[in-house]
Amino acid sequence: MKTIWKFPVPFPHGDIIMPKGANVLALQIQHGIPTLWAEVDPDNPNETHHLAIYGTGHPIDPGAGSYIGTFQSPPFVWHVYDASGSPKET
Numbered sequence: 001m002k003t004i005w006k007f008p009v010p011f012p013h014g015d016i017i018m019p020k021g022a023n024v025l026a027l028q029i030q031h032g033i034p035t036l037w038a039e040v041d042p043d044n045p046n047e048t049h050h051l052a053i054y055g056t057g058h059p060i061d062p063g064a065g066s067y068i069g070t071f072q073s074p075p076f077v078w079h080v081y082d083a084s085g086s087p088k089e090t
Contacts, residue, residue, distance in 0.1 A: 001041070001042075001043075002039050002040065002041050003039070003040060003042060004025065004037055004038070004039055004040070005018070005022075005037070005038060005040050005042075006030070006035050006036070006037045006038075007035065007036050007037075007038065008033050008034070008035055009027070009033075009034035009035060009036055009051060009053070009071075009080060010051060011034060011053060011078075012052070012053045013050075013051060013052045013053060014050075014051060015048050015049065015050055015051070016036075016048070016049045016051060017046050017047070017048050017049075018038060018040060018046065018047065018049060019040040019041055019042055019043075019044040019045070019046055019047075020044040020045055020046070020047045021040075021041060021044055022038040022039070022040045023038055023039040023040075024036055024037070024038045024068055024069065025037045025038060025039055026069070027068060027069030027070065027071050027080060028071055029071055029072070029073060034053075034071050034073070034078070034080070036068065036069065036080075047084075048084065049082050049084050050065075050082065050083040050084045051068070051080055051081065051082055051083070052064055052065070052080075052081050052083060053078050053079065053080050053081075054078070054079050054081070055076055055077070055078055055079075056076075056077045056078075056079070060079075060081070063083055064081040064083060065081045065082045065083035065084065066081060066082050067079065067080075067081055068080040068081060068082050
């Protein structure tokens with residue numbers, strides 16, 4: 001059975017461990033912390049996602065991976081990528 005879990009996003013880069021097949025639903029700031037919410041099947045084995053965050057106008061590494069989402073932390077706007085493959089994939 002699927003459920004929705006939240007995951008703090010490591011800034012400016014780092015790893016998130018989520019059940020395999022996680023589907024990212026939203027990426028927002030919660031209590032000053034970049035956070036993503038994903039629909040997950042808790043019975044699936046965990047997998048590691050390597051995240052990188054880029055500011056608007058900054059160069060993006062060729063291996064940045066799949067775009068996950070954008071969040072604002074005024075005065076900056078940040079864009080999150082998953083170099084290990086997007087959690088949106090099942």
